[in-house]
Amino acid sequence: MTTTTQTVRQIALEQPSSIRVFEKLGIDYCCGGCKPLAEACTANRLEVDAVIAALESASHIPELAAVNWQNRSMEELVNHIVVTHHAYVRNELPRLVELAQKVVNRHGATKAELPQIQAVLARLGAELTQHLDKEEVILFPYITQLERAGTGDGPRPEACFDTVASPIAMMTAEHDAAGALLAEMRRLSQNFTTPQDACPTYHAFYDGLREFEQDLHQHIHLENNILFPRAIKFQSGR
Numbered sequence: 001m002t003t004t005t006q007t008v009r010q011i012a013l014e015q016p017s018s019i020r021v022f023e024k025l026g027i028d029y030c031c032g033g034c035k036p037l038a039e040a041c042t043a044n045r046l047e048v049d050a051v052i053a054a055l056e057s058a059s060h061i062p063e064l065a066a067v068n069w070q071n072r073s074m075e076e077l078v079n080h081i082v083v084t085h086h087a088y089v090r091n092e093l094p095r096l097v098e099l100a101q102k103v104v105n106r107h108g109a110t111k112a113e114l115p116q117i118q119a120v121l122a123r124l125g126a127e128l129t130q131h132l133d134k135e136e137v138i139l140f141p142y143i144t145q146l147e148r149a150g151t152g153d154g155p156r157p158e159a160c161f162d163t164v165a166s167p168i169a170m171m172t173a174e175h176d177a178a179g180a181l182l183a184e185m186r187r188l189s190q191n192f193t194t195p196q197d198a199c200p201t202y203h204a205f206y207d208g209l210r211e212f213e214q215d216l217h218q219h220i221h222l223e224n225n226i227l228f229p230r231a232i233k234f235q236s237g238r
């Protein structure tokens with residue numbers, strides 16, 4: 001049973017179906033998910049009782065009752081993140097960059113925000129690509145090996161850092177930076193609102209950015225709120 005004093009992050013962890021509701025209502029469950037539900041509702045000018053009712057009804061929709069990754073191994077979670085979210089970012093970024101170029105070519109002269117959004121997207125793309133590489137090449141193999149060693153299935157991992165907390169702190173800071181760039185694009189586009197006379201490419205670009213933001217929120221939630229705390233706890237033996 002959801003209560004108003006639970007943090008948004010706790011609710012997202014215990015009830016995966018809540019994520020869809022939080023996304024729809026614009027409640028941050030990812031980098032800023034440490035607020036109690038009541039406070040998050042006030043900040044978003046939402047009635048807390050209505051939000052609890054929406055969470056309750058979402059929990060009964062089978063397709064939303066997604067896998068609870070808290071109960072799976074870290075290796076399974078890492079594989080899921082790479083195959084689902086990293087693959088999505090790598091496929092979607094070039095498409096968004098292409099759409100950005102098209103809308104800037106056609107409408108950039110009259111819509112000053114479009115070249116600005118294009119520049120923010122280029123920066124986000126460059127930073128995210130490096131970020132995914134670091135996770136896939138260094139951090140994720142380390143976590144997988146750490147977990148296997150803990151169950152007697154292989155040697156302890158070796159790395160250039162003392163504990164897993166060091167690269168995790170770096171990855172978390174990079175998540176905050178990516179979140180800030182997404183928020184900047186949302187602000188510049190007035191919540192991805194297309195003008196009345198917008199062409200299909202304009203719609204496709206803003207719809208794509210909105211979906212990209214949603215996927216990145218889910219992706220960062222799995223890392224910040226589930227994988228990273230578990231890896232730190234596992235290594236410290238707590």
Ligand SMILES: [Fe+2]
Nearest residue numbers: 081132135223
């Ligand atoms: Fe990732």
Ligand SMILES: [Fe+2]
Nearest residue numbers: 135171175223
């Ligand atoms: Fe990440």
